[in-house]
Amino acid sequence: MCALLAALAAGLAFPAAASAGEPTGDATPKVDLVLDVSGSMRTRDIDGGTRMAAAKQAFNEVLDATPEEVQLGIRTLGADYAGDDQKTGCKDTAQLYPVSTLDRTEAKTAVATLSPTGWTPIGPALLKAADDLGSGEGSKRIVLITDGEDTCAPLDPCEVAREIAAKGIGTTIDTLGLVPSTKLSKQLSCIAEATGGTYTSVEHTDELTDKVNQLVDRAADPVVTPVATEGAAQCTDAPVLKSGLYTDREEFGQERWYRVEVQAGQELRASVSVSADRAVGPDYGTLLRAVTLHGREIVRGEAAGNGRTDVISTGLRYPKPERDDDDSDKPAAETVCLQVTNSFSPAAGVKTTPGLPLELTVDVVDGPSHSADVASFGLGRGWWLLGLLVLVGFLAGLLWGWVSRWRVAVWRTN
Amino acid sequence: MRITRVLGTAALLFGLAVPPAAADSSPSPSASSDAGAPTSAGTSFRTATEFEQGQDATASASTGDYLYWSFPADAGQRPTVKATVKLPDSHAAQTWQVDVYDGLRRRQACQYGAQTRTAAQGASSVELTCVMRTVRAWSEPWADDPLPGTYYIRLTAVNLTTADLGQPIDASVRVDSKDIGGSAAVDGSLAQPLVPGIAATSDSGDGDGDSAKAAVLSSLEPDDGWASGWWSDRWVWTAIGGALAALAGVGGYALTRGSGRPRRMPPGA
16 A cells, blocks of 8 residues: 555656656757957968868868758957957857758858957957857757967956856857867867867868768767756755756765655665866865765765876765555655765866766666575576586485385385 | 576575576677667767667778777776777788776776787787776775776877877777676676766756757667666576575484384384
């Protein structure tokens, strides 16, 4: 009876649980291509043509291949102001084509008008590009194509990227460098890593086309959008989570608490990933603990590592046994507190806010796992087993034979 | 597995004392074609590209990228992950690593195989292998034994110079399993495999029809579905053992009776 009630309660709990982590409403994937139109794009070093010509050709091919469902926009940086004033030059970013359902001819005409002109204000352009993409549930990608590092210090484009990632959920910045130079590689890969994107160094037109196409297609792939949540400093104030995918931010050395309701006979599965979106110390770890309301630890997941990484992750599962009839006075649901900590350390000179991106998956599934025996159903296997069975069988036969002979002998003497 | 079952039943039916070596372990059928093999990789656990065991998943990417794939593995299998990275023409020495994580994103140990390998300067490719532990049907919640469910592969360069960042590479991964069979069988099973997001998908799967293209964290199953966990070759071993024991019993009994008439009986009695 209790099991039935628990099952009913679980059934009631699930529809609400399913809503978390599912895309709702406006889930159109959006891509904003940010193209550097600074003066240096005039250099002729890509397949014999100028960098600008290569970019234009690549854009034409990408615009032809863009999937229908993707909303695509184009933003330029350094396209209009050719002067020497840094202040004006660093504001020089413009929306060439708004992020919308693509009109291929119109977009191509717009691209054709571009000619290399001014500065390289990467930071401001990224900020504006993030605004172009707006809100919305779908995946959002910024693809930055540039041939030189940012000329608009002190605004660090790396930090701008981190802020963009912290503001909007699921915004990724991919970077493409047109000329291999150590400084450019460093800056562009820093921007990419801050948002979980990729950095590619490009030396040929077809490489550029393939990569941009790949990135646009990637945006079109449906992915689960996580739900933003904010963990508390202690369990009593923690948000109650249902099954789903969540995202949060956790600063260096901070604790985050969440709560999950688990019915008797259900299993809680939780996993957590803490991303290193900036330069961090070489040794790091993360700890996920499931704790009762009274502070007793049920189970923990821990992970540690060293070296270059994008993420450190761990998980745990907690099967809550079915209720016996005699403890039916206890409540059917148990509140489990989940504590997440990380032991990342910031590298020298790295900003510690906003916190590191944290991804949490919660699954509450039916049925606790159970085990009765190490061997499957108490069955055995192997030659020793066969030998033993044969020996026992033989001895039993022998004994049976002797006993029956003895009985016959007794019967005969009588 | 099915062949083993049929063979075992046949052996029982005819009372043949066939040593059950045939029931030991058969190589897993890796007949899956490469038709649906993915040609790209994800960049995080959330976006990992799914592929089946026996497929060659490929991706063109850049040095410094973190490449993610996922595959399903079932109880009794011992998966081997093989990754090959084709490096650009000129590069400095760089170290590559393949990591395997389970459905709870816990890092899984490799029993043996070159999980990390350094490609010398200018080397054209690097090959990595990870032989995982056998996937068990059940384990204690406090253990991190491999359990049936989704597994993630992460392939990345863990040590490289800044000059090598962003260079084009081609990566391919393949997973094949050895069927370990009944020696790894345990009495117990998970109610649901360790597939991330299974609580959401098992609920929304029925009912609304527009869930066809809805995004899920993981959707792949093994070719013949998740094993229910009751079958293992231990049934064959034990049954044959029982049959042999019965035969030995008959033999033992016959020994005590001797052959034909007892010697002490007078002729014509």
